[in-house]
Amino acid sequence: MAGLGRLCLVLALVVCVYGIGASLYGVRTSRVEFSESGRRAVYSLAVILTVAFAVLEVAFLRNNFAFNTVADTSSRTTPTFYRAAAVWSSQEGSLLLWAWLLSLWASLALFLTRKRMRDVAAYATAILLGFGGFFVSLMVFYANPFQTTSPAPPEGAGLDPLLRFPTMMIHPPMLYSGYTLCTIPLAFGMGALLARRVDAEWIKSIRRFAFAAWLFLGAGILLGARWSYSELGWGGYWGWDAVENASLMPWLTGTAFLHSLMIQEKRGMLKVWNVSLVLATGTLAIMGTFLVRSGVLNSIHAFGGQTLGVPFVILIGVLIAGSIYLVVSRREMLRSEHRLDSLLSRESIFLANNIVLVGLCFVIFWGTYFPLISEALTGQEASVGPPWFDRYTVPLALVLVLLSGIGPVIAWRRATLANARRNFVVPVLLALLTLAVLLVAGVQQKPFALAMFCCGAFVFGSVGQEFFRGARARRAMAGEATPLALMALVRRNRRRYGGYIVHIGMAVLFIGVAASSSFQHATELGLSPGQSTRVGAYSVRYVRPTATITPKYDAAHTGSTLSLGAVLDVTKHGHHVATLNPSEGYYASQEASQGTVGSLIGGQPVSHVSMNAGVTRDVWTAIEPDIETPALKRIVTIGNRTLPPEDAVVAIGYLARAYLQHPPVAQFHFIDSPLVMWIWLGGLIVFTGGLVAIWPAPSAVRRRVALRSRARAAHGLARA
Amino acid sequence: MSVLVVVIAVALLAVVVYLLSAPLRTARTPQDAEVVQAAEERASVQHELEVAREAKYREIRDAELDYRTGKLSREDYESVDDALRAEAVEILDRLEGAERG
Numbered sequence: 001m002a003g004l005g006r007l008c009l010v011l012a013l014v015v016c017v018y019g020i021g022a023s024l025y026g027v028r029t030s031r032v033e034f035s036e037s038g039r040r041a042v043y044s045l046a047v048i049l050t051v052a053f054a055v056l057e058v059a060f061l062r063n064n065f066a067f068n069t070v071a072d073t074s075s076r077t078t079p080t081f082y083r084a085a086a087v088w089s090s091q092e093g094s095l096l097l098w099a100w101l102l103s104l105w106a107s108l109a110l111f112l113t114r115k116r117m118r119d120v121a122a123y124a125t126a127i128l129l130g131f132g133g134f135f136v137s138l139m140v141f142y143a144n145p146f147q148t149t150s151p152a153p154p155e156g157a158g159l160d161p162l163l164r165f166p167t168m169m170i171h172p173p174m175l176y177s178g179y180t181l182c183t184i185p186l187a188f189g190m191g192a193l194l195a196r197r198v199d200a201e202w203i204k205s206i207r208r209f210a211f212a213a214w215l216f217l218g219a220g221i222l223l224g225a226r227w228s229y230s231e232l233g234w235g236g237y238w239g240w241d242a243v244e245n246a247s248l249m250p251w252l253t254g255t256a257f258l259h260s261l262m263i264q265e266k267r268g269m270l271k272v273w274n275v276s277l278v279l280a281t282g283t284l285a286i287m288g289t290f291l292v293r294s295g296v297l298n299s300i301h302a303f304g305g306q307t308l309g310v311p312f313v314i315l316i317g318v319l320i321a322g323s324i325y326l327v328v329s330r331r332e333m334l335r336s337e338h339r340l341d342s343l344l345s346r347e348s349i350f351l352a353n354n355i356v357l358v359g360l361c362f363v364i365f366w367g368t369y370f371p372l373i374s375e376a377l378t379g380q381e382a383s384v385g386p387p388w389f390d391r392y393t394v395p396l397a398l399v400l401v402l403l404s405g406i407g408p409v410i411a412w413r414r415a416t417l418a419n420a421r422r423n424f425v426v427p428v429l430l431a432l433l434t435l436a437v438l439l440v441a442g443v444q445q446k447p448f449a450l451a452m453f454c455c456g457a458f459v460f461g462s463v464g465q466e467f468f469r470g471a472r473a474r475r476a477m478a479g480e481a482t483p484l485a486l487m488a489l490v491r492r493n494r495r496r497y498g499g500y501i502v503h504i505g506m507a508v509l510f511i512g513v514a515a516s517s518s519f520q521h522a523t524e525l526g527l528s529p530g531q532s533t534r535v536g537a538y539s540v541r542y543v544r545p546t547a548t549i550t551p552k553y554d555a556a557h558t559g560s561t562l563s564l565g566a567v568l569d570v571t572k573h574g575h576h577v578a579t580l581n582p583s584e585g586y587y588a589s590q591e592a593s594q595g596t597v598g599s600l601i602g603g604q605p606v607s608h609v610s611m612n613a614g615v616t617r618d619v620w621t622a623i624e625p626d627i628e629t630p631a632l633k634r635i636v637t638i639g640n641r642t643l644p645p646e647d648a649v650v651a652i653g654y655l656a657r658a659y660l661q662h663p664p665v666a667q668f669h670f671i672d673s674p675l676v677m678w679i680w681l682g683g684l685i686v687f688t689g690g691l692v693a694i695w696p697a698p699s700a701v702r703r704r705v706a707l708r709s710r711a712r713a714a715h716g717l718a719r720a
Numbered sequence: 721m722s723v724l725v726v727v728i729a730v731a732l733l734a735v736v737v738y739l740l741s742a743p744l745r746t747a748r749t750p751q752d753a754e755v756v757q758a759a760e761e762r763a764s765v766q767h768e769l770e771v772a773r774e775a776k777y778r779e780i781r782d783a784e785l786d787y788r789t790g791k792l793s794r795e796d797y798e799s800v801d802d803a804l805r806a807e808a809v810e811i812l813d814r815l816e817g818a819e820r821g
Contacts, residue, residue, distance in 0.1 A: 001725060003725060004725045004728055004729055007729055008732070011732070011733070011736065015736060015740070018740065022740075030757055032743075032756060032757070032760075033743040033744050033746070034743075034744070036743035037740050037741070037742075037743045037744055040739045040740055040742065040743065041739075041740060043739055044735070044736040044739045044740060047732070047735060047736070047739075048732060048736065051728065051732055116763075116764070116767055117764065118760060199768050199771075200768065200771045200772055200775060201764070201767060201768045201771050204771050265775045265778075266775060266778075266779050266782075409791060410791065411783075411786040411791035411792045411796070412779070412782055412783065412786060412800075413783070413800050414796060414800070415791060415792070415796075416793055416796060418793070419790065419791055419792065419793055419796075422790065423790060423791060466789060469788075469789040469790055470785065470788075470789050473785075473788035473789060477788075493781075493785065496782070496785070
């Protein structure tokens with residue numbers, strides 16, 4: 001089957017080259033049939049890469065270790081659930097995933113625009129096939145997922161234990177969907193500039209894709225944060241790591257674009273800004289992939305090698321130079337059709353929000369690429385840490401949350417001060433009330449967190465007021481009951497109210513971030529069974545050690561050979577709160593030098609966190625058992641000397657028993673963190689709001705609304 | 721290489737060739753192409769105006785919602801609404817002209 005995979009890649013490359021040529025020839029000579037053939041090249045690419053992906057997936061599921069990538073990233077002991085996801089844990093597999101998702105999304109976008117904007121779509125086709133061709137070339141020339149070894153090794157190295165976590169099944173596809181979706185607005189934006197058709201039509205065509213990119217990228221980022229919190233054993237969800245930042249940057253510029261595109265749709269303004277945001281978002285998405293895949297910056301999430309750096313740098317250079325050339329050379333046709341009517345208008349707030357979002361992106365960009373910049377300028381690699389990022393991003397995030405509360409209560413075009421004052425009464429009162437309550441409660445020592453809680457309350461007030469007034473207006477017009485009026489209001493104004501729900505979600509999320517990062521209690525210490533410690537308001541007692549051997553009995557279902565843990569009793573004011581079972585998994589390695597027993601547990605140990613998560617607080621625990629004691633080491637040494645590979649697991653059984661009978665002091669990490677759940681809940685609310693906003697209006701409603709609007713315009717016509 | 725792999729490879733190749741060549745097999749004459757292009761350009765202008773019309777209708781609805789939720793005073797709403805309707809009427813005129821050809 002590897003031959004079929006290799007054939008698919010070569011065929012995919014040929015199709016990409018043909019499609020680019022056919023699309024460009026078609027659009028330059030107005031030969032529609034060639035443009036059409038170019039579009040079908042994208043569909044063909046999707047079919048070919050689907051077959052290629054299926055071949056690789058089958059190889060993983062069937063433990064076909066003749067495939068190098070299967071042997072490197074999977075094993076018989078890797079649970080089936082994770083074997084299916086191991087495809088994208090390797091460099092080669094993730095490149096294939098990228099190209100495959102790109103071909104699917106590009107096919108969808110080009111299918112939906114097949115009868116419109118032929119010239120723009122033809123250029124977009126060529127650009128999308130250019131991206132496809134780039135990734136397929138990487139696989140053909142640098143990282144072929146279908147390379148084989150003969151004879152096949154009897155066993156594989158296994159999936160990186162860090163990746164054996166349920167959300168890792170969907171985190172990379174979500175993130176890559178976001179990245180690949182970002183290239184669709186970029187391709188259409190470039191196509192519109194090349195075809196000199198920068199009207200509203202291309203914006204309308206890509207709006208839904210830009211929104212989908214934003215949703216997928218956001219969901220991917222959040223799933224990554226959740227993985228980090230629940231799996232990495234350090235208790236944090238965001239570490240300003242280069243790869244985390246790489247996904248956040250296009251999300252920020254994408255958020256800015258989703259706001260400013262409304263101004264272009266309504267007023268024909270900000271065309272240069274919008275097209276620049278689209279191009280920047282697409283380029284940042286490619287840069288994100290570059291960071292993960294090139295290994296150019298140190299990151300716990302970077303799974304690539306050094307070989308892909310040069311091709312990526314060339315692609316990014318071409319994208320940046322091409323984008324700048326296109327925007328500058330087409331600046332005349334990108335002139336705004338209108339000017340701002342008033343500084344007190346929603347347009348102005350959106351503009352301010354755009355500046356803050358792009359400012360945030362710039363700060364993160366600078367901090368992320370600082371090691372490269374400093375190395376280029378001084379020859380020494382220097383990097384900035386979380387405190388540097390916090391110093392600049394926290395104030396900007398505060399302004400952003402505040403603006404997300406101001407925007408909904410300001411009218412489009414122009415708002416009067418009197419109206420604005422009236423609309424701010426409820427949100428401001430709510431923010432002040434929150435401030436008073438928190439001050440009385442003694443929350444004073446963290447001013448930024450305090451400010452974030454007040455800003456969050458301000459957003460709840462302003463958005464809540466919008467829903468209330470909208471429902472009241474609807475009730476007055478249609479005489480519906482409040483719940484029905486509320487539902488009808490959202491259904492008829494999905495984008496507006498979906499956006500408001502997103503604002504609520506972001507406020508909830510930021511409150512969670514502010515609370516959990518400012519009011520966290522953390523302790524790291526060694527405990528023996530029977531000993532206790534205090535973490536915040538909680539008391540934690542190490543009751544007894546636990547141990548399981550062989551993947552079959554691994555409680556975390558991650559395929560560990562040995563798992564050592566603890567039973568912890570968590571109490572508060574003497575009352576039982578939870579029983580927690582953190583553990584550490586030990587995995588087999590391929591290092592023969594570790595001996596028959598040592599190699600069974602010589603892989604990278606991974607912590608399995610146990611927590612009591614609630615709406616108000618999380619009690620988070622992790623354990624690092626000591627298996628380097630002389631007694632335990634002696635069991636491994638004797639086993640290595642005396643036991644053949646097939647009996648080596650017996651020594652692991654002895655080791656587990658010895659650990660249970662004479663447990664050494666284990667290192668524990670305890671965290672009592674408030675409102676972490678709010679981050680995940682906020683993310684869910686954002687996702688829900690995004691779905692509401694992106695969901696197409698039912699055709700009947702759309703027709704009715706259009707008819708009503710047409711009648712009203714006709715009424716205007718009669719008056720004119 | 722097993723028979724199955726050969727069959728899949730040949731089928732894949734056939735699908736790709738069929739997909740890519742379908743538009744070329746029904747190639748048009750230059751005159752046909754000009755007619756099609758002219759029609760597409762007309763349709764494109766029309767579609768662009770329809771997009772503008774939908775956006776304007778949305779703006780009219782948004783202004784009404786802004787007024788009903790207390791964000792616009794009556795005077796401001798009437799002035800904005802009048803301006804929007806005038807713009808909508810202009811788009812409708814242009815659309816009518818485009819539809820007449």
